[in-house]
Amino acid sequence: MVKCRLILLGLILVTFNSLLAQNGYEQRVRDMVAFLEYFLNTVGDKETNNRDKDVIINESYSKIFRDAQVQIEDDLLDDRQSVINKDVVAYLKDVDFFFRDAGFKFDILKVEALTRDNGKPYFRVELNRSLEAVSIEGKAVKNTQKRFIEINLDEAKDDLKIASIYTTKVSKDEELMDWWSDLSYEWSKIFKILLNTNEEINAAMLHKIAAIDSLNLSGNQYIFNIEPLYVLSNLRYLNISQTRIADLGPLRSTSTLETLIANQSEVYDLEYLKYLRSLNTLDVSNTRIRDIGVIDQFNSLTDLNLSGNYINDFQPLQGLRGLHSLNLSSTALSSTYTLKELAGLVSLNISNTLVSNISGLSSMPLLKELDVSKTDITSVDPLSGTTSLEILNVNQTGIKSLEPLTPLKKLRRIYCDNTPITESEATAFMSKNKNVLVINNSQQVLQWWGRLDFSWQKALGTYVSGNKQQPSKEDLVMLLNVDSLSLKKAGLSTSEPLARFYKLRYLDISENNIRSLDPVINLDKLETLKVSTTSVEKILPLKGLKNLSYLDLSGTRVSDIYLLSYLGNLQYLNVDKANVSWEAIKEFHREHPSCTIIFDSNYLSNWWQKLSDDWKQVFRSNNGFQGTPDIVMLHQIVARDKVMIDQVAIEDLKPLWDFLSLKELHISNSSLVDLSTLPALTQLEVLECKQLPLENISPISTLTSLRTLNISNTATNDLRPLASLSKLEVLNCSGTNVSNLRGLENLVSLSKLDCSNTRVNRLDQIFELDNLIELSCYNTRLNQRDISGFRGVNPECKIIYY
Known part of the structure; x- marks a missing residue:
């Protein structure tokens, strides 16, 4: 029957359209009224399925009505006391809503051709409308009313369209x-x-009210129904949250409604919303909703909140392919496979549900926010393919590992309070995934903040983006994950709060009344630490900070820096105005020659000022700078292990006494004749004094660490002062006044000897030097027999002689 009716409906449309091309207006008007009658009967027929009704109500009406705003006076309720006009779609919805079955009959009494005030023609049809129906409550309805239909004529297009339908013209x-x-x-x-x-x-005011498009009634406890809203034909936003409103029936005529917020209200039925084709946001959380069977018809929905309702059948959701945001928290949801088809979801909340497995969420490529907290899940493995995921909440679950989330490059935040995930595991995950913030044990973090004294809260407040007095747990976790803290002169008296800053690479707590560095003992990522002008005395907590490269202890009470020898990466150490002795400085420098040490700056500044111009030029040349050195350069000068002096007139070597560990000294083409100041340079290993008017080399006898000595082209004539240099390996005494090699007999480490261009005439003093591998002795007083005799005793030694 319904199929035949729909076919007939199509035929009438074709016939009607053909008639529009003719000028028999009265007949065409009668045909239009007949079509309207058939139109209403199709919608009212209980045999017509919902999909066909939906098409007629929301689309087909445009065939005979001027537009969607055409007003129809309500004639469907017998007890209506006042005139109420509704637009076309709202009226047709009421035909479907108020009756289980309905039949309309139109008896035309008169057709009049009239002209409006603007001169445009129209037709007015007077008819008796008979209605026989069964109401939604099951009661029989039977009545007849006189009705008027006004039909506009567009002469240019030869087109007829219904402009209004009424009983009482108002x-x-x-x-x-x-x-x-x-x-x-x-x-x-x-x-x-x-x-x-x-x-x-x-x-005028009433027209302004009727034009309202947004209405917020949230929290109003004095209204119990929304019946007056039928007048607001442009209403797009309605908030009735936390009200006593239970019946959504009056909204069936608000065809423009896009957003309905009804959380914590008395709403119990969604049936009345099925014709709101523009509805894209619906929040009915914490209401009396139990059945969502009708929701599969809400094709425009993008945001849906059903949380806090006792719903156990979620199958109707499968058809909502346009959903972007879905909240089912605190419902009876037990399986995520029901949601599998919602591939367009961007935000999903299924917290506090019966879900124990999230495999149904594995194919949601657009999902950015997911809340599965307070569920029985134990694994996040299915999420490894949700490549758009940015925020994940797994609080109060059995999640044991975050590793499956590593491939998610867009992930930015994970909440895992009260899970088996430990704080160290959370920290390790953040270290491997630099852009991810893991909120773990947040209650402890909040308590930690609450225990901080005012000075610490104020100092750390500069690193908090939100409320600086009461930061959120997210703010605090972000704070604890900073890699840099500058707390100089912050009025701090304790360093205890630093113990939680595991990611710190830079820390400045200078000019505070801090005594202990114990809290930094586990900050193993620390690279820069500044504690100058504090009361710190012990540095044992720094022993394990293997990444520390910059340490400022200036102005502290520190006296022993031996423990810093364990810090192989230390490149800069400042102990200026601390209690560290020069001997401790030198010992540390021997262990860490590449580390720049700043110490006793005032003394070194005075030292530089007292230097002669010749010596200043020596140090400028050796260190590659011009002018006056800064503090760092001064320390680099005295930290050098090698000094070269060439063609500079110097009288003594006193300026070198303050060097920390001078190992090589090269002096050439100078007027130096006195080495009496040399013995202070006890760490020398290489000494070159060539082309000098030097005769007495006895001061060299104290340099027992020497391995290489070059005294060539000097006035020296006696090598006996060298007898004590047991570590000497290379000796060059060529071009001197030496006539014998006495003094070398016991230099068992000697491997190279150059005595060429001297008056040496015997080699017997070096016959027993088994390590000698090279001997230069040309242009001496030795003869071939002397050479042959030596070669017979030392066949492995290379002899340069001619």
Whole structure:
């Protein structure tokens, strides 16, 4: 029957359209009324399925009506006391809503051709409308009313369209005034507040009310229904949260509604919303909703909140392919496979549900936010493919590992409070995934902040982006994950809070009344530490900070820096104005020659000022700078292990006494004749004094660490002062006045000897030097027999002789 009716409906449309091309207007008007009658009967027929009704109500009406705003006076309820006009879609929805089955019959009494005030022609049809129906409550309905239909004529297009249907012809002003007079005190108060007026309402004000597109009634405990809203034909946003409103029936005529917020209200049924084709946001959380069977017809929904409702059948959700945000928290959801088809979801909340497995979420490529907290899940493995995921909440679950989330490059935040995930595991995950913030043990973090004294809260507040007095747990976790803290001169008296900053690479706590560095003992990522001008005395906690490369202990009470020898990466150490002795400085420098040490700056500045111009030029040349050195350069000068002096007139070597560990000294082409200041340079291993008017080399005898000695082209004539240099390996005494090699007999480490261009005439003093591998002795007083005799005793030694 319904199929035949729909076919007939199509034939009528074709016939009607062909008639529009003719000029028999009266007949065409009668045919249009007949089509309207058939149109209403199709919608009212209980045999017509919902999909076909939906098409007729929301699309097909445009064939005969001028537009969606055409007003139809309500004639469906017998007890209606005032004139209520509704637009086409709302009226058709009511035909479907109020009756289980309905039949309409139109008996045309008269067709009149009239002209409007603007001169445009139209037709008015007077008819008797008979209605036989069964109401939604099951009661029989039977009545007849006289009705009028106005049909506009567009002569240019030769087109007819229905412009209005009514029983009592009233103006819009009269209609709105009747509506206003029926309002309760609370409703009239609401609209007056919106208009910001206490004056008597006039027609202009009523039109402003009717044009309202947004209405917030949240928290209003004095209204119990929303019946007056049928007048707000442009309403797009409605908030009735935390009200006593239970019936959504009046919204069936608000075809423009896009957002409905009804959380914590008395709402219990969604049936009335099925024709709201523009509805894209619906929040009915914590209401009395139990059945969502009708929700599969909400094709425009993008945001849906059903949380806090006792819903156990979620199958209707499968058809909502356009959903972007879905909240099912605190419901009876037990399986995520019901949600498998919702591939367009961007945000999903299924916290505090019966879910124990999230495999159904594995194919959601657009998902950015997921909340599965307070569920029985134990693994996040299925999420390894949710490549868009940014925020994940697994609080109070059995999750044991975050590793499956490593491939998610867009992940930014994980909440895992009260899970088997430990704080160290959370920290390790953040270390491997630099852009991810893991919120773990947040209650402890909040308590930690609460225990901080005012000075610490104030100092750390500069690193908190939100409320600096009461930061959120996210703010605090971000704070504890900073890699740099500058707390100089912050009025701090304890360093205890630093123990939680495991990611620190840079820390400055200078100029505070801090005594202990114990809390930094586990900050093993620390690279720069500044504790100058504090009361720190012990540095044992720094022993394990293997990444530390910059340490400022200036102005502290530190006296022993031996423990810093364990810090192989240390490149800069400042102990200026501390209690560290020069001997301790030298010992440390021997262990860490590459580390720049700043110490006793005032003394070194004075040392530089007292230097002669010749010596200043020596150090400028050796260190590659011009002018006056800064503090760092001064320390680098005295930390050098090698000094070269060439063609510079110097009288003694006293300026070198303050060097930390001078190992090589090269002096050539100088006027130096006195080496009496040399013995202080006890760490020398290489000494070159060539082309000098030097005769007495006895001061060299104290340099027992020497391995290489070059005294060539000097006035020296006696090598016996060298007898004590047991470590000497290389000796060059060529071009001197030496005539014998006495003094070398016991230099068992000697491997190279150059005595060429001397008066040496015997080699017997070096016959027993088994390590000698090279001997230069040309242009001496030795003869071939002397050479042959030596070669017979030392066949492995290379002899340069001619």
